[in-house]
Amino acid sequence: xxxxxxxxxxxxxxxxxxxxxxxxxxxxxxxxxxxxxxxxxxxxxxxxxxxxxxxxxxxxxxxxxxxxxxxxxxxxxxxxxxxxxxxxxxxxxxxxxxxxxxxxxxxxxxxxxxxxxxxxxxxxxxxxxxxxxxxxxxxxxxxxxxxxxxxxxxxxxxxxxxxxxxxxxxxxxxxxxxxxxxxxxxxxxxxxxxxxxxxxxxxxxxxxxxxxxxxxxxxxxxxxxxxxxxxxxxxxxxxxxxxxxxxxxxxxxxxx
Ligand code: NAD
Numbered sequence: 001x002x003x004x005x006x007x008x009x010x011x012x013x014x015x016x017x018x019x020x021x022x023x024x025x026x027x028x029x030x031x032x033x034x035x036x037x038x039x040x041x042x043x044x045x046x047x048x049x050x051x052x053x054x055x056x057x058x059x060x061x062x063x064x065x066x067x068x069x070x071x072x073x074x075x076x077x078x079x080x081x082x083x084x085x086x087x088x089x090x091x092x093x094x095x096x097x098x099x100x101x102x103x104x105x106x107x108x109x110x111x112x113x114x115x116x117x118x119x120x121x122x123x124x125x126x127x128x129x130x131x132x133x134x135x136x137x138x139x140x141x142x143x144x145x146x147x148x149x150x151x152x153x154x155x156x157x158x159x160x161x162x163x164x165x166x167x168x169x170x171x172x173x174x175x176x177x178x179x180x181x182x183x184x185x186x187x188x189x190x191x192x193x194x195x196x197x198x199x200x201x202x203x204x205x206x207x208x209x210x211x212x213x214x215x216x217x218x219x220x221x222x223x224x225x226x227x228x229x230x231x232x233x234x235x236x237x238x239x240x241x242x243x244x245x246x247x248x249x250x251x252x253x254x255x256x
Contacts, residue, residue: 001027001028002024002027002028002029002082002235003028003029003055004028005028005029005030005081005082005130005235006029006030006031006032006077006078006079006080006081006082007021007024007025007029007030007031007032007081007082007083007084008032008034008073008074008077008080008082008083008084008117008121009021009024009031009032009033009034009084009086010034010062010064010070010073010084010085010086010087010113010117011034011035011064011086011087011088011109012033012034012035012084012086013033013034013035013037013041013042013045013059014035014186014187015184015186015187015188015224016086016136016181016184016186016224016227016228017033017084017086017087017136018033018045018224019224019225019227019228020084020086020134020227020228020231021033021049021057022049022053022228023225023228023229023231023232024082024084024228024231024232024235025049025053025055025057026053027232027235028055029055029081029082029235030055030056030057030079031046031049031050031055031056031057031058032057032058032059032060032073032077032080033045033046033049033057033058033059033060034059034060034061034062034064034073034087035061035087036061036062036063036064036065037061038061042059042061043058043059045059046058046059060073060076060077062076064087064108064109064113065105065108065109065113066108067112067113067116070113070116070117070120071116071117071119071120073117073120074117074120074121074124075120079124079128080120080121080124080125080131081124081125081128081130081131081132082131082132082134082235083117083118083121083125083131083132083133083134084134084135084136084231085113085114085117085118085133085134085135085136085158086136087109087110087113088109088110088136088188089105089106089109089110089188090106090148090151090188090191090192091105091106091150091151092147092148092192092195093147094146094147095149098149098150102150103149103150106150106151106154107150107153107154107157110151110154110155110158111153111154111155111157111158111161114135114158114161115161118133118161118165118176121133122165122169122174125169125172125174126172126174129172129173130173130174131169131172131173131174131175132174132175132176132234132235133162133165133174133175133176133177134176134177134178134179134231134234134235135158135161135162135176135177135178135179136178136179136181136227137155137158137159137162137178137179137180137246138151138155138180138181139180139181139182139215139248139250139253139254140152140155140156141155141156141158141159141178141180141246142156142159142180142246142248142254143253143254145215158178159178159180159246162176162177162178162244162246163244166243166244166245167244169243170243170244173240175234175239175240175242175243176243176244177234177239177242177243177244177245177246177247178245178246178247179227179230179231179234179246179247179249180246180247180248180249180250180254181222181227181249181250182215182216182221182222182248182249182250182251182253183212183213183215183216183221183222183250184221184222184223184224184227185221185223186224189212189221192212193207193208193212196211215253216250216251216252216253217251217252217253217255217256218251218252219251220251222249222250222251226249227249230247230249234247
């Protein structure tokens with residue numbers, strides 16, 4: 001039961017982040033949703049969660065590519081018992097042609113934002129005497145793939161940060177872990193499918209079977225619900241001694 005706890009989930013107006021927000025709200029946590037936009041739809045998502053689950057939920061605009069915004073998000077939340085670092089973007093290109101601005105954006109949003117939010121949230125967790133930091137890394141935090149240099153570097157960095165923060169908080173009731181999903185069918189992956197269909201002149205089924213799920217031995221996508229369930233487990237007392245680890249939800253990808 002997470003009632004009385006506040007969960008801040010970065011990049012949560014879509015995909016995995018939104019799924020985690022629903023899961024934690026259904027377990028009783030108050031929710032802070034976030035993205036870089038500030039639309040009526042963004043705020044409506046928070047209202048829908050509050051109306052359907054009875055928890056407090058609000059949306060705070062903050063751009064996770066900017067350190068000051070990352071810290072402002074946590075400060076404006078006012079409480080942060082559960083921090084889920086989920087915001088992420090992807091860009092696929094060989095390293096010699098990789099645009100420098102895309103490299104900077106991926107490192108900032110996928111990796112550096114985790115540093116800023118964690119630094120801002122830890123004093124709150126210490127004051128509360130309990131905390132959970134859940135970083136949404138990736139199978140790409142454990143394995144490389146060509147044309148994804150920035151993403152693979154950022155996600156490997158997230159795994160390193162996760163282990164370090166776990167050591168720094170090891171004697172407290174605070175844990176820090178990374179979830180490493182394989183392919184999950186979200187807008188982030190949908191864009192890769194459409195791009196690959198155009199680039200390779202292939203139909204959707206072939207792209208999914210031969211270019212994505214060839215790496216996922218289960219031959220199936222992981223689901224948003226499965227990632228959200230893993231996050232909820234990491235918030236439970238059963239996970240009190242689980243810290244500094246990676247939890248793969250990848251259909252066997254990283255087994256080989
Ligand atoms: P998504 O595109 O649906 O969600 C990404 C979220 O990040 C969105 O809410 C978006 O608004 C937000 N975001 C992007 N830039 C931002 C910024 N500058 N500031 C604040 N928010 C920003 O994609 P998703 O698949 O749900 O991805 C969520 C996380 O899961 C990412 O970190 C991604 O790397 C990771 N992941 C996804 C998969 C997959 O197969 N979908 C696999 C492994 C890891």
